[in-house]
Amino acid sequence: MYKKAHITPKRMARFNFEQVRAIKEELKTNPELATKLKQDFRGTLESRGIVLDENFKAGIMNELNAQIKADLRKSVKENPKSKDWYLTRVLEGKPLKIHVAVNRTTGEKTKTLGGNEQ
Numbered sequence: 001m002y003k004k005a006h007i008t009p010k011r012m013a014r015f016n017f018e019q020v021r022a023i024k025e026e027l028k029t030n031p032e033l034a035t036k037l038k039q040d041f042r043g044t045l046e047s048r049g050i051v052l053d054e055n056f057k058a059g060i061m062n063e064l065n066a067q068i069k070a071d072l073r074k075s076v077k078e079n080p081k082s083k084d085w086y087l088t089r090v091l092e093g094k095p096l097k098i099h100v101a102v103n104r105t106t107g108e109k110t111k112t113l114g115g116n117e118q
Contacts, residue, residue: 015067017060019050085113 027033036044076087089096101110
C-alpha cells in the first residue's frame with residue numbers, strides 16, 4: 001500500500017526536470033503555447049519533441065527518486081546526531097521491515113519495527 005501525497009506547485013518547483021524546465025522557459029516568452037497546451041496537451045508536447053511513453057515516465061521517476069534521495073541525505077547531514085533508524089536504513093540501502101498486527105474485533109493496528117540489527 002502506498003501513501004498518497006498531494007502534489008502542490010510549491011513541491012513541484014523544487015524538482016527540475018529537464019523537459020519541464022525547457023517548456024517553462026518557453027512559456028515565459030510565448031504565451032500562445034499555454035493555450036495550445038490547454039487545448040491539446042499531448043499533441044503540443046509531441047510537436048515539441050517530447051513523447052509521453054514508458055521511457056519518458058521512467059526517466060521522470062528516476063529523476064524524482066534521485067531528488068528524494070538527495071533530500072534525504074541532506075536532512076541526515078544536517079542532523080548527524082539523529083539516530084533515526086529509518087533514515088540510516090534507507091541511506092545504507094537496506095529494506096525497512098515493519099510488522100503490523102491488526103486486532104480483528106476493534107480494528108486497532110499496532111506497528112513494530114522488524115530487523116533492528118544496526
